[in-house]
Amino acid sequence: MVVEKFNIEGIFSIAPIKRGDHRGFFSETYSKDALAAAGIVANFVQDNHVYSAKRGVLRGLHFQVPPRAQVKLVRCTRGAILDVNVDIRRGSPTYGKHIAVELSAANWKQLWVPTGFAHGYITLEADCEVLYKVTDSWAPECERGLAWDDPNIGIDWRLPSTELILADRDRAFPRLSEIQEAFRYDMRNP
Numbered sequence: 001m002v003v004e005k006f007n008i009e010g011i012f013s014i015a016p017i018k019r020g021d022h023r024g025f026f027s028e029t030y031s032k033d034a035l036a037a038a039g040i041v042a043n044f045v046q047d048n049h050v051y052s053a054k055r056g057v058l059r060g061l062h063f064q065v066p067p068r069a070q071v072k073l074v075r076c077t078r079g080a081i082l083d084v085n086v087d088i089r090r091g092s093p094t095y096g097k098h099i100a101v102e103l104s105a106a107n108w109k110q111l112w113v114p115t116g117f118a119h120g121y122i123t124l125e126a127d128c129e130v131l132y133k134v135t136d137s138w139a140p141e142c143e144r145g146l147a148w149d150d151p152n153i154g155i156d157w158r159l160p161s162t163e164l165i166l167a168d169r170d171r172a173f174p175r176l177s178e179i180q181e182a183f184r185y186d187m188r189n190p
Helices: 032-037
Strands: 002-005 012-015 018-021 024-027 046-052 058-064 072-078 080-087 098-104 110-113 117-123 128-134 143-145
Touching (some): 058 080
Antiparallel strands (some): 018 024, 046 128, 072 110, 080 098
């Protein structure tokens, strides 16, 4: 696995190695030991599989607050998505900043999303499948969200807003300036 850091502390791109021949391919998409060697440690408890039929489906920006906060390992196994993560850790030098990474069946990249980030993605193609591991189960009482179109964050979703397909709840999430503090940045343990 090839692990790359981003300019926002705690987020990593993970590229599993794919070995192919005339029969198809083999890829180790998760290795606790390989990630631990890169300083990435988590205890995953659940795998989620999401299918989106159309291009322009925007899911997010979601997060769970403590005590049920989640680390995620996200990958796209069919189609292509733009995966977006916003730093919502108060006191972080990158608070309110985001990264956007294309994940696809073709590039085989994965994204490590730690706690303290609002996560979402948009499908760039029809018939997308996204799989992600999480470190805690879904807890509706701890689920929160952030406005996908907050102008102070300025995410370029790559498609005009008239082409986006969102759930009603995702349209109603508050802006960053309106969310309650749930995560505090700690330099010793980002």
